[in-house]
Amino acid sequence: MANHRENSTPYSMYNQLHSSVSYAYRRVVGYGTTTEENHQEAENLSEVETTMKDYGALVVDGDDDNSSQLDTSKDSFETTRDEEQHWEDDDDLSRLLALKDALLAKTNHFDLPVDPNKGYKAKRLSIFRFGRPHMRAFHGSWILFNSAWLLWFSMSPLLPIMKETSIDMTQQDIWLSNMCALVGTIVVRLILGPLCDEFGGKDILVALLVTCAIPCGLAGALIHNFASLVTVRSLIGCVGGTLVPAQFWVSCHFTPECAGVAMATAAGWGALGGGLAQVLMGSIIYPSMLCITGDDAELSWRLALTVPAILSISAACFFYNNSDDSPLGSYKQVREAGLLQQKSAADSFRQGIFNLNAWILFVQFGAQLGIELVMESSLTGHLANRFDLSVSTAAGLASMYGMMNLFARGLGGFLSDRVHKQFSLRGRLFLQMVLLFIEGTLILGFIRPGNSLQITVLWMVVFASCGQMGMGNCFGMIPYIDPRCTGTIAGIVAAGGNFGGVLISNVFRTSTSDLEPFHIMAYLCFLAAVLTPFIAVSGFRGIWWGTDQDTPVLLTPAIISSKR
Numbered sequence: 001m002a003n004h005r006e007n008s009t010p011y012s013m014y015n016q017l018h019s020s021v022s023y024a025y026r027r028v029v030g031y032g033t034t035t036e037e038n039h040q041e042a043e044n045l046s047e048v049e050t051t052m053k054d055y056g057a058l059v060v061d062g063d064d065d066n067s068s069q070l071d072t073s074k075d076s077f078e079t080t081r082d083e084e085q086h087w088e089d090d091d092d093l094s095r096l097l098a099l100k101d102a103l104l105a106k107t108n109h110f111d112l113p114v115d116p117n118k119g120y121k122a123k124r125l126s127i128f129r130f131g132r133p134h135m136r137a138f139h140g141s142w143i144l145f146n147s148a149w150l151l152w153f154s155m156s157p158l159l160p161i162m163k164e165t166s167i168d169m170t171q172q173d174i175w176l177s178n179m180c181a182l183v184g185t186i187v188v189r190l191i192l193g194p195l196c197d198e199f200g201g202k203d204i205l206v207a208l209l210v211t212c213a214i215p216c217g218l219a220g221a222l223i224h225n226f227a228s229l230v231t232v233r234s235l236i237g238c239v240g241g242t243l244v245p246a247q248f249w250v251s252c253h254f255t256p257e258c259a260g261v262a263m264a265t266a267a268g269w270g271a272l273g274g275g276l277a278q279v280l281m282g283s284i285i286y287p288s289m290l291c292i293t294g295d296d297a298e299l300s301w302r303l304a305l306t307v308p309a310i311l312s313i314s315a316a317c318f319f320y321n322n323s324d325d326s327p328l329g330s331y332k333q334v335r336e337a338g339l340l341q342q343k344s345a346a347d348s349f350r351q352g353i354f355n356l357n358a359w360i361l362f363v364q365f366g367a368q369l370g371i372e373l374v375m376e377s378s379l380t381g382h383l384a385n386r387f388d389l390s391v392s393t394a395a396g397l398a399s400m401y402g403m404m405n406l407f408a409r410g411l412g413g414f415l416s417d418r419v420h421k422q423f424s425l426r427g428r429l430f431l432q433m434v435l436l437f438i439e440g441t442l443i444l445g446f447i448r449p450g451n452s453l454q455i456t457v458l459w460m461v462v463f464a465s466c467g468q469m470g471m472g473n474c475f476g477m478i479p480y481i482d483p484r485c486t487g488t489i490a491g492i493v494a495a496g497g498n499f500g501g502v503l504i505s506n507v508f509r510t511s512t513s514d515l516e517p518f519h520i521m522a523y524l525c526f527l528a529a530v531l532t533p534f535i536a537v538s539g540f541r542g543i544w545w546g547t548d549q550d551t552p553v554l555l556t557p558a559i560i561s562s563k564r
Contacts, residue, residue, distance in 0.1 A: 261476075365474050415431060
């Protein structure tokens with residue numbers, strides 16, 4: 001009799017329904033929701049389970065009255081909208097489980113060792129590989145960021161030519177246009193940080209790059225006076241915000257143990273675009289256009305600005321279609337499968353904006369990147385005026401500053417990871433302070449009167465390398481500041497770089513001395529260095545206080561380890 005009841009249709013339906021609800025309960029509690037949401041969902045599902053158990057008790061009991069109640073309950077149960085909705089939910093659950101299995105199946109084809117407990121992020125960097133998802137994201141990050149810097153500084157080596165042929169402007173006006181190219185990026189970087197926490201880095205990076213490539217490509221037709229020059233440079237300057245999604249994209253694919261070198265190398269190779277712009281625009285593209293146009297200088301610089309726009313859009317289209325938001329695929333699918341923590345941009349912003357450590361790094365990165373931005377924009381003119389060089393020769397020498405990114409930022413990230421293994425976060429803090437002091441000292445050596453051209457270039461190369469190593473170390477610390485809102489923290493710190501660039505550009509614009517701005521840059525480095533001991537991160541020992549705790553630190557966004 002018992003076997004007959006167990007094989008009956010109502011009992012089988014109950015058993016299947018109960019198993020599905022119980023499994024849904026375990027899934028909800030285990031994945032990607034807050035504790036409060038888990039408790040609420042558990043209570044709701046427990047009520048459903050209790051009701052189903054009461055229904056099952058009628059089946060097991062088996063007397064006539066209960067059988068009558070069972071028939072009535074069955075008819076009602078099969079015809080109510082609640083039951084229909086439940087089976088729809090069960091179908092959705094099956095579909096999501098199938099999606100989850102499909103996403104996790106990708107891990108069988110990864111070509112790098114990964115950590116399943118840290119979102120299947122790669123445990124090492126292999127720069128000579130190009131496979132999806134990890135190394136494709138790494139190479140996509142630096143190539144697109146490199147294209148952004150090429151756009152950003154494409155006009156800098158052409159400004160003296162534009163001044164001579166087309167636009168009536170003074171040297172102070174040139175500095176003002178440089179400032180305008182930096183101001184917009186401050187706000188853009190602050191906005192993009194929280195958006196990365198919600199939507200990921202790849203799509204935001206591609207969209208911003210393509211958007212800013214359009215005014216660059218049309219600049220030759222749009223620029224006719226100083227006002228139009230400032231407007232176009234301001235629009236193009238927003239592309240500097242790509243630093244945030246580019247770094248965030250890398251952080252999604254590599255564990256904290258190798259994130260420092262991965263993020264620093266990607267940023268350094270990307271920032272090579274600044275030096276590339278000096279060589280490509282000033283020494284290759286513009287002279288080539290002169291040959292094509294029959295030495296028409298004005299037409300040549302207008303045509304030259306279309307080249308970086310075409311290159312940037314081409315790169316953006318390729319990586320948009322041939323790379324991934326995260327190790328398991330697109331953000332939309334991973335979140336739909338329950339493998340990605342839900343997070344809104346507003347929540348991330350509220351968590352990160354009041355973090356004091358982020359604002360100290362804001363000042364430090366402002367000194368480091370701010371100096372680089374100003375030097376990238378002005379070094380060609382400075383060397384040409386100081387040593388009476390031609391534009392093409394000065395641009396070639398100035399490009400060496402940006403070219404140090406080929407190894408310097410990556411070296412800074414490598415050293416950052418190494419000292420972290422030995423001394424935890426405290427080692428990164430000491431490295432940051434030392435590099436800032438050295439950079440300030442080297443700047444003073446760069447402007448020493450009586451230096452020959454060769455000695456000046458040597459000082460320039462050394463202090464450029466030191467500053468870029470510091471930036472690599474700085475971003476190596478960002479994932480540890482607050483893992484819940486890494487995007488917002490990165491946005492704040494990155495915005496500091498542009499704020500520093502605007503501040504230093506204004507000093508150059510208003511100063512009556514050629515050497516005074518360099519002294520101010522050096523003092524800014526010293527000030528940033530002495531702020532380092534005030535950085536205090538929970539769970540880590542700082543320079544003055546704190547203790548190291550054996551707590552896991554994950555780079556956001558957290559892809560949840562999924563083991564059924």
